[in-house]
Amino acid sequence: MVSGLVLWAVAFSTLYALHGLGCSSGWTGSGTFGLSWAKLLLLAVWISLIGTHCILLRWLVRRKDTQMERIGIAIGWIGLGATVVTGAPIVVVSSCV
Amino acid sequence: MVMVFLASTLAACEGALSTIDPAGPSAARVADLWWCMLGGSILLATLVFALLLVGLLRRGVADREKPGNKSVWIGWLGLAMPVTVLMVLLGFALWVGERNLPTGPAAETIEVTAYNYGWEFCYEDGSCSEDVLRIPTGRPVDLDIRATDVIHSLWIPRLAGKMDAIPGQVNRLRIQADASGTYEAVCAEYCGVGHASHRFVVEAYEAENANNLMGAAR
Amino acid sequence: MKALELHRDLTRIWKNETGWRGVFSSVSHTDLGKRFIITAAVFFGIGGVLAMLIRAQLATPQSAFAGPEVYGQIFTMHGSIMMFLFAIPMLEGLAIYLLPKILGARDLAYPRLTALGWWCYLFGGTIMILALLGGVAPDAGWFLYPPLSGREFTPGVNSDVWLLGITFVEISAICAAIEIVVTILKFRAANMSLTRMPIMAWYLLATAGMMIFGFPPLILGSILLELERAFGWPFFQPEFGGSPLLWQHLFWLFGHPEVYIIFLPAAGALSTMIPVMARTPLIGYGAIVTAVMALAFLSFGLWVHHMFTTGIPHMALGFFSAASVLVAIPTAVQVFAWIGTIWAGRPKFTLPMYYILGFFVVFVLGGLTGVMLAIVPFDQQAHDTAFVTAHLHYVLVGGFVFPMLAAAYYWMPHATGRTRVMRVGIAAFWLIFIGFNLTFLHMHLTGLLGMPRRVYTYPVEAGWTTLNLISSVGGFMQAFGFGLFAIDIALQHRLGKRTRRDPWEAETLEWAMPTPPTQYNFASLPTVDSREPLTQDRNLGARLAGGKGLLARAVDQRRETLAVDIASGAPEHVAILPGPSLIPLHTALVIGGFFLSMLLSLYWLAPVFVVATAVMVWRWAATTGTVNDAGPVNAGQGLCLPTSFDVRGSVGYWGSVLAVAASGTLFASLIFGYFFLWVVAPNWPPPGEFDAYFLEPVLVTAGALLASGGARAGLRNFRRAKPGAVLAACGLALAIAGLLLGAIRHLPGPAEHSFAAVAWTLTCYAVFSAAVGALAQLFIRGRIASGHVSARRPHECRIAAVWSDYGAGVAIIVAWLLALSGAAL
Structure with missing residues (x-):
């Protein structure tokens, strides 16, 4: 029922932990496309997490007969939205300052 | 009306x-x-x-x-x-x-140390001052903030948001004063019985004669 | 005639013991719920007096009323009392009183645990208040940031009072949380599926779930800080590889969910009252359930917004800022659902409605300033100023106190069977409402004009004089309002006119019983087919009282209620609940002995109380169950159900799973702390040479696997249960030996560096978990010998396996983590 939000919690913790690790280990050297390695890694993980959300959502929408299942789908969407929004700072904000 | x-x-x-x-x-x-x-x-x-x-x-x-x-x-x-x-x-x-982040070049980086109950500011020329921070106007100045005992928080409300002074780490805050004058500052994080009077002032000097005036003051 | 007989028999079975003994041994959820509420109200009064002292001090600049030392204790205790001794216990009291009644059950899942929780709360709170009277109360702020709260800067007992007193009280919070979750999942009316539950049950389910995952980080933080203060283990001292920020993370990891833990039950009360007051169903039941779940999760992603000024990189702040902004959306969904309900209906302007409208005004403003504070650059200006003081009072008083005042008037007729007298309550409302806004509205401006929090005085030139004076006047006005409210409630209790059974024409089952309620709630238990059983059948209460429901029977001294399937609500078994007992009181006293010996630095005495606590818990568990094969019982209406002795999924199992989940959260927080220090703290790696080691972890793994195998053998085939339990206990003993050996041979002393301190803490935690598992298995062996556990009644084996498997798992993780850390350092 709450799988969407559980996945968000996992995604959020992963991004936060990776960010902390990246900044403290000094992966700030520039990678490709003029972005730092830390930022590239975060971007890649964020996008794959969004993909995981979409897969979960496709699995959730297969059944929508009971109200519990419909609530589960809504929570799947909320999880997806939350991961997109809480990860958005990766794109627009500088990494380790 | x-x-x-x-x-x-x-x-x-x-x-x-x-x-x-x-x-x-x-x-x-x-x-x-x-x-x-x-x-x-x-x-x-x-x-x-x-x-x-x-x-x-x-x-x-x-x-x-x-x-x-x-x-x-x-x-x-x-x-x-x-x-x-x-x-x-x-x-x-x-x-x-x-x-508001401290990115790009700054006119000066000043070492700030907060302690119970006072503030010490050490400048790039090696001089230091207590409870008075002297900066030039119109240019960004970075403060590298440390604490020696408990957690404090450096706050000059008219210039910028606050930044905590935490033992064991250095936090950088960028400030800039647009005009010369005196700006008041307080400690924002509860630091014990002297917290209410844990204050300092910022004196900002016009750019052209800043070095002379500040040098004299420092 | 038959109905009267049933009533007489049930009264005999469910009544308390007589005299003082009855007071100490009561396990009734109605009694204990009221005790929680009244105790919390008393603490609210004490916290309120402290607030008045704060306002008296700040009314004028350079006031000579209190010095900074005393003022430090006043504001620290005001915050601590209001959060830990008022808000949390008040919502627990509401849940404990109400939950079985709205679900159609006769009591909570663990009546004796309810009693233990109340005694722990009472004793812990009393320690705090005695410290306040003795002038040694905590004085480092309610958040107790080290190093200020550490031994060097708070050499006295002040911080210890907080750490130990609050942890003592939190035991009751964890107990209540587990109990609430299991009760909601298992003790409901027949056919009450999850989506037929009253909306309040969803709110309480979310709240209790959050408590299970939210409180362990705080408890862990308190343990670490107490270890640092008592034994010098340097978790938070940077010169030894610690970090003061670790405390802030652990504290706020609890502290922000805490705000929603407080708000959600109040919102649940609003979602219950507003449709009744508006005479129309709540709109969007499913949407609200979704919103509540979203709040429960998202609120765990906000904690760093209390740390926006600690020098964390902007991107990390951005994550938390975004989550803090998002959390406003489910709140908005609820607010508009409530307004939409009022819009669709014809509201009654009753006394609860006044307070509900007060809630709307105050809470919406608090929510708006909350969004402002989620914004990083603005928070960096407003943080730790009077702006935040104003904001948090708008949120907590608006989001909790106003709904609770409404709830008090709404459910008073239920608890007392009387209606209100005169119009005192309306006068009290206006005093509180106007007084509140007069105190806090312009306090936002005071903060923007630069007044920091927690200053005991301020200069005249600062320009905050008038603003503060107005706040103080408003504060005292509120105080009169709350005094008047207390008088009004007392008057209603003594002089109120007797009321009919369901004065509000409500929707939920708590009104389908006599008021004031009997100790057994329902003479017979309802079967429901909608969310609003009372709206469907206004005579439901009379029918149930007449014995026309399930379990309309009184057998021996057995306290019976119905347990259902979690999802569908189909009747599953008849739960047999324990009666009055002094064990909870004695257990609380023994736990209190432990906390007091820690507080008084009698460290040699503390282990004695730990052993005594284990003995009490053993005795407690030993009094449950039966040695007879009872077989299925007739539940009425043609239903034949087994009793809780004979089923596999009894409430004891679910409670153990949740307790292990709470313990696992504490463990996860500790692991987080380990890596946090490793990555972030200065002065790492620790001095000295470290190598990986393998002998001890292999030993631990062997023991743990043995333990798991032993437990599993018993589960598969009952004839092997007895030797299996012994094997499991021995395996865990081996694991404990391996853990201790590894720590002694390879770890430096815990006071040398934060690495060693955390490693020793991990070892101690693993030893503790494994020891609990071993005791559980030994207990099972004894139970098989005594005949309580038999081939027909094997479910306690499953419970013991939960504990021993957990202990084994923790032992393996800790052993390998520490053994391999050496190589990485």
Whole structure:
């Protein structure tokens, strides 16, 4: 029922932990496309997490007969939205300052 | 009438520690952000209270078979409106936050040490001062903030947001004063019995003779 | 005639013991719920007096009323009392009193645990208040940031009072949380599926779930800080590889969910009252359930917004800022659902409605300033100023106190069977409402004009004089309002007119019983087919009282209630609940002995109390169950159900799973702390040479696997249960030996560096978990010998396996983590 939000919690913790690790280990050297390695890694993980959300959502929408299942789908969407929004700072904000 | 009201409101904003009487670019951006958010909040609160008032006074049908309209109340008012407003606000906020960061060159980096109960400032020329921070005007200055005993927080409300002084780490804060003068500063994090008087002042000097004046003062 | 007989028999079975003994041994949820509420109200009064002292001090600049030392204790205790001794216990009291009644059950899942929780709360709170009277109360702020709260800067007992007193009280919070979750999942009316539950049950389910995951980080933080203060283990001292920020993370990881833990039950009360007051169903039941779940999760992603000024990189702040902004959306969904409900209905302007409207005004303003504070650059200006003081009071008083005042008037007729007298309550409302806004509205401006929090005085030139004076006047006005409210409630209790059974024409089952309620709630238990059983059948209460429901029977001294399938609500078994007992009181006293010996630095005495606590818990568990094969019982209406002795999924199992989840959260927080220090703290790696080691972890793994195998053998085939339990206990003993050996041979002393301190803490935690598992298995062996556990009644084996498997798992993780850390350092 709450799988969407559980996945968000996992995604959020992963991004936060990776960010902390990246900044403290000094992966700030520039990678490709003029972005730092830390930022590239975060971007890649964020996008794959969004993909995981979409897969979960496709699995959730297969059944929508009971109200519990419909609530589960809504929570799947909320999880997806939350991961997109809480990860958005990766794109627009500088990494380790 | 309006002029009197505006004048008195603006007068109410003034104060040696007022965040809404900014004297530097960082504090000014936050003050602008505040006025925008205040305006938006007043609009939203008015909307909510108006809906509530009308809802109370109109005689609904109270028919158990016909509950309220879900798509209007939950879909539009509960979801769509807040999502729109909040995403715009979040974008604006990240942009302001990004501009307030200490990136790009600074005129000077000053070592700040907070302790029970005082502040020490050491400059690039090797000199130090107690409880008075001397900076040039019109140029960004970075403060590298440390603490030796407990946690403090350096706050010069008219220049910039606050930054904690935490034992074991160095935090950098960028400040800039637009005009010469004296700016007051306080400790914002509770640091013990002397917290209320754990203060200092910032003296900003005009750029052309800053070095001479500051050198003399330092 | 038959109905009267049933009533007489049930009264005999469910009544308390007589005299003082009855007071100490009561396990009734109605009694204990009221005790929680009244105790919390008394603490609210004490916290309120402290607030008045704060306002008296700040009314004028350079006030000579209190010095900074005393003022430090006043504001620290005001915050601590209001959060830990008022808000949390008040919502627990509401849940404990109400939950079985709205679900159609006769009591909570663990009646004796309810009693233990109340005694722990009472004793812990009393320690705090005695410290306040003795002038040694905590004085480093309610958040107790080290190093200020550490031994060097708070050499006295002040911080210890907080750490130990609050942890003592939190035991009751964890107990209540587990109990609430299991009760909601298992003790409901027949056919009450999850989506037929009253909306309040969803709110309480979310709240209790959050408590299970939210409180362990705080408890862990308190343990670490107490270890640092008592034994010098340097978790938070940077010169030894610690970090003061670790405390802030652990504290706020609890502290922000805490705000929603407080708000959600109040919102649940609103979602219950508003449709009744508006005479129309709540709109968007499903949407609200979704919103509540979203709040429960998202609120765990906000904690760093209390740390926006600690020098964390902007991108990390951005994550938390975004989450903090998002959390406003489910709140908005609820607010508009409530307004929409009022819009659709014809509201009654009753006394609860006044307070509900007060809630709307105050809470919406608090929510708007909350969004402002989620914005990083603005928070960096407003943080730790009077702006935040104003905001948090708008949120907590608006989001909790106003709904609770409404709830008090709404459910008073239920608890007392009387209606209110005169119009005192309306006068009290206006005093509180106007007084509140007079105190806090312009305090936002005071903060923007630069007034920091927690200053005991301020200079005249600062320009905050008038603003503060107005706040103080408003504060005292509120105080009169709350005094008047207390008088009104007392008057209603003594002089109120007797009321009919369901004065509000409500929707939920708590009104389908006599008021004031009997100790057994329902003479027979309802079967429901909608969310609003009372709206469907206004005579439901009379029918149930007449014995026309399930379990309309009184057998021996057995306290019976119905347990259902979690999802569908189909009747599953008859739960047999324990009666009055002094064990909870004695257990609380023994736990109190432990906390007091820690507080008084009698460290040699503390282990004695730990052993005594284990003995009490053993005795407690030993009094449950039966040695007879009872077989299925007739539940009425043609239903034949087994009793809780004979089923596999009894409430004891679910409670153990949740307790292990709470313990696991504490463990996860500790692991987080380990890596946090490793990555972030200065002065790492620790001095000295470290190598990986393998002998001890292999030993631990062997023991743990043995333990798991032993437990599993018993589960598969009952004839092997007895030797299996012994094997499991021995395996865990081996694991404990391996853990201790590894720590002694390879770890430096815990006071040398934060690495060693955390490693020793991990070892101690693993030893503790494994020891609990071993005791559980030994207990099972004894139970098989005594005949309580038999081939027909094997479910306690499953419970013991939960504990021993957990202990084994923790032992393996800790052993390998520490053994391999050496190589990485």
